[in-house]
Amino acid sequence: MSREKLKSLGLKLPLFPTTSVGSFPKPDYLAKARAEFGKGKITAEALRELERNATKFWIQTQEKLGVDVLVDGEMYRGDMVAYFAESLPGFTQGGLVRSYGNRYYHKPIITAAVEWPGPVTVDWWKYAQSLTKKPVKGMLTGAYTIMDWSFNEHYPDRRSTAMALARVIRKEVEALIESGCKIIQIDEPALSVRPEELPIAIEAMEVTTKDLRAYFITHACYGAFEQIYPGMLALAVDNFDLEMANNDLGLLDIFRRQRFTKDISFGVVDVHTHKMEDEDAVRRRVEQALTILEKDQIWVDPDCGLKTRTVDEAIEKLRLCVAAAHSFRN
Amino acid sequence: MSTARPGLHLASTGSYPRIGDSPELQLLRRTVAALDRGDRTSADLHDAEHEMTRRAIADQMKAGLDVITDGLIRWYDPISHLAGKLENVKIRGLLRFFDTNCYFRQPILAGKPMRPGPLVVDEYSFARNALGHLPTPKSKAGKLSIKPVLTGPYTLGKFSQAEHTENGARHSYASLEARTMAYAEALAAEITALAEYGAELIQVDEPAAVKFPEDWAIFEISLAPLIAARDKLREGGRKIEIALYFYFHDCTPLYEKLVKLPADIVGLDFTYNPKLPDLIASAGSPKPLGLGLVDARNTRLEDPEAITRQIERLLPKIDGGRAYLGPSSGLEYLPRDRAFAKLALLGRVREALLGLKGPAR
Numbered sequence: 001m002s003r004e005k006l007k008s009l010g011l012k013l014p015l016f017p018t019t020s021v022g023s024f025p026k027p028d029y030l031a032k033a034r035a036e037f038g039k040g041k042i043t044a045e046a047l048r049e050l051e052r053n054a055t056k057f058w059i060q061t062q063e064k065l066g067v068d069v070l071v072d073g074e075m076y077r078g079d080m081v082a083y084f085a086e087s088l089p090g091f092t093q094g095g096l097v098r099s100y101g102n103r104y105y106h107k108p109i110i111t112a113a114v115e116w117p118g119p120v121t122v123d124w125w126k127y128a129q130s131l132t133k134k135p136v137k138g139m140l141t142g143a144y145t146i147m148d149w150s151f152n153e154h155y156p157d158r159r160s161t162a163m164a165l166a167r168v169i170r171k172e173v174e175a176l177i178e179s180g181c182k183i184i185q186i187d188e189p190a191l192s193v194r195p196e197e198l199p200i201a202i203e204a205m206e207v208t209t210k211d212l213r214a215y216f217i218t219h220a221c222y223g224a225f226e227q228i229y230p231g232m233l234a235l236a237v238d239n240f241d242l243e244m245a246n247n248d249l250g251l252l253d254i255f256r257r258q259r260f261t262k263d264i265s266f267g268v269v270d271v272h273t274h275k276m277e278d279e280d281a282v283r284r285r286v287e288q289a290l291t292i293l294e295k296d297q298i299w300v301d302p303d304c305g306l307k308t309r310t311v312d313e314a315i316e317k318l319r320l321c322v323a324a325a326h327s328f329r330n
Numbered sequence: 331m332s333t334a335r336p337g338l339h340l341a342s343t344g345s346y347p348r349i350g351d352s353p354e355l356q357l358l359r360r361t362v363a364a365l366d367r368g369d370r371t372s373a374d375l376h377d378a379e380h381e382m383t384r385r386a387i388a389d390q391m392k393a394g395l396d397v398i399t400d401g402l403i404r405w406y407d408p409i410s411h412l413a414g415k416l417e418n419v420k421i422r423g424l425l426r427f428f429d430t431n432c433y434f435r436q437p438i439l440a441g442k443p444m445r446p447g448p449l450v451v452d453e454y455s456f457a458r459n460a461l462g463h464l465p466t467p468k469s470k471a472g473k474l475s476i477k478p479v480l481t482g483p484y485t486l487g488k489f490s491q492a493e494h495t496e497n498g499a500r501h502s503y504a505s506l507e508a509r510t511m512a513y514a515e516a517l518a519a520e521i522t523a524l525a526e527y528g529a530e531l532i533q534v535d536e537p538a539a540v541k542f543p544e545d546w547a548i549f550e551i552s553l554a555p556l557i558a559a560r561d562k563l564r565e566g567g568r569k570i571e572i573a574l575y576f577y578f579h580d581c582t583p584l585y586e587k588l589v590k591l592p593a594d595i596v597g598l599d600f601t602y603n604p605k606l607p608d609l610i611a612s613a614g615s616p617k618p619l620g621l622g623l624v625d626a627r628n629t630r631l632e633d634p635e636a637i638t639r640q641i642e643r644l645l646p647k648i649d650g651g652r653a654y655l656g657p658s659s660g661l662e663y664l665p666r667d668r669a670f671a672k673l674a675l676l677g678r679v680r681e682a683l684l685g686l687k688g689p690a691r
Contacts (some may be wrong), residue, residue, distance in 0.1 A: 095665025
């Protein structure tokens with residue numbers, strides 16, 4: 001429970017703070033512009049302007065909905081790993097591979113030592129924060145996940161790859177903090193992929209966040225958490241953002257056996273279905289959370305990034321999160 | 331030339347990328363997206379699947395493979411594609427598929443999973459037809475075959491769940507054994523149907539069996555209906571073999587048990603433990619092996635000479651000198667150009683073994 005830490009950072013958040021996991025759908029005009037940019041039909045400056053417009057739209061939308069901790073929506077990013085791989089020397093872009101169903105991404109290839117070229121996300125964070133008085137999260141992908149989601153043709157093994165990446169990501173964290181960012185989310189969706197490698201993920205996060213002054217969140221999803229719990233609580237973060245709705249809150253059974261000791265951003269809406277939950281169902285999920293967790297541990301958000309939904313669906317799913325949180329605050 | 335070398339077949343291990351970087355290789359993705367928007371029909375989707383299946387088969391032929399699959403182009407994932415066609419099964423949320431970056435949709439059993447009809451027979455028939463329409467090199471005439479692939483009953487059972495009952499009572503398929511045996515029954519019927527349509531070699535994937543050895547007894551008994559189906563087909567005069575494939579985990583600890591299973595061929599992933607070749611060289615194998623020596627999960631291209639040396643070393647230790655060299659798993663985890671490069675590597679290894687082109691460079 002990190003209320004004290006939030007307070008020490010000057011952040012006063014209500015009970016059941018609402019947030020979202022990171023990505024929002026790109027408006028049609030931006031999706032089209034990105035495709036045109038890929039074909040060389042528009043300039044980088046023109047694309048950037050549209051990305052700024054879309055970022056502004058999502059900041060305003062979150063404010064209107066009453067979300068407490070905002071994200072920039074990642075209008076300028078494609079895949080969460082590919083975005084960093086495109087920015088960091090040492091990576092080469094690989095061809096498309098499937099993630100699930102009809103979703104594909106360019107899986108990067110590490111072909112040389114990875115380096116930090118200078119701030120990658122900071123300008124976007126500064127821009128988003130300039131549009132609102134509410135806190136905006138810095139959004140990064142963790143070293144372990146970047147390692148796991150890349151092909152490796154350079155480093156001798158997975159641990160050395162993860163540590164090299166952790167040193168690079170730490171520099172980005174430092175740059176965000178220096179710019180005034182107080183809440184930083186470092187996504188590790190690969191956390192539970194190889195339970196035997198949890199020590200590597202823990203070591204990498206330690207390298208990334210140790211002694212740095214910010215409230216750290218990590219997002220993990222779609223994994224065998226029963227195999228890494230409670231060991232995963234050793235990860236050097238304050239808050240775990242977990243998908244709960246997608247697995248019918250099955251993780252609560254695990255938390256029942258061994259107390260969950262950190263804050264949790266509790267996923268209450270499934271992001272991988274067009275189907276819209278009703279408000280009561282979402283409220284019941286928060287009620288279920290309260291049977292196991294303390295009220296000041298719980299943040300409320302969607303299961304995962306909303307970029308695979310339509311704009312209208314994403315807004316409605318966010319609205320459901322806010323409505324549920326507000327009903328418990330009252 | 332070693333007498334064992336003619337027994338080396340080049341085989342696909344299942345999936346092949348359903349997308350590439352060029353526009354014509356994005357046909358399927360574009361069609362699915364258009365279907366979701368309501369701009370295409372399911373007939374358009376089938377056309378796109380047909381086209382990408384033809385291309386997957388053509389790539390395998392071009393690389394010189396003998397045992398070809400349809401690339402599993404139509405599969406949403408290795409679990410829900412089969413389980414989703416069974417009665418009493420609902421397909422739900424996403425879970426990660428082993429340690430890959432791919433996800434599958436989890437089957438939830440509301441009752442006994444029942445096979446309402448053929449699961450992949452149509453896909454197999456299409457692939458056979460497609461193969462027949464491609465120009466075949468003279469040296470390969472009559473030697474190429476399509477191998478249908480099924481995910482095995484234990485892996486399906488392991489990744490499925492029983493639906494919660496409303497009154498909290500224990501569901502009859504809450505036990506792993508009950509789920510697995512129900513799937514085994516359905517898959518045994520599918521094996522029979524595939525064989526009746528002409529399949530002579532069927533690959534059954536059981537990656538979960540090496541990942542969760544604590545369930546070995548359940549896995550082992552789940553093979554009985556499949557083997558019984560095979561034996562009955564043989565009694566009826568059918569020529570049919572079952573290849574069990576294991577990947578995504580170290581096969582070394584279970585090796586001696588794996589090669590004693592009642593399958594005709596046992597396929598192994600060599601990428602998780604560099605000592606597996608030593609073990610096979612020392613213990614030998616009482617049955618033909620699938621040699622997954624080419625890493626289907628990383629883009630780094632293997633040294634063909636190193637693989638050639640491994641084959642030279644292992645083939646004489648395998649009963650009958652028959653082996654199937656292939657990728658360590660399906661190739662859908664690689665970009666298409668790299669996947670093809672891995673297949674082409676197999677052809678270069680065989681040429682080197684046959685002394686056709688000198689060192690396999």
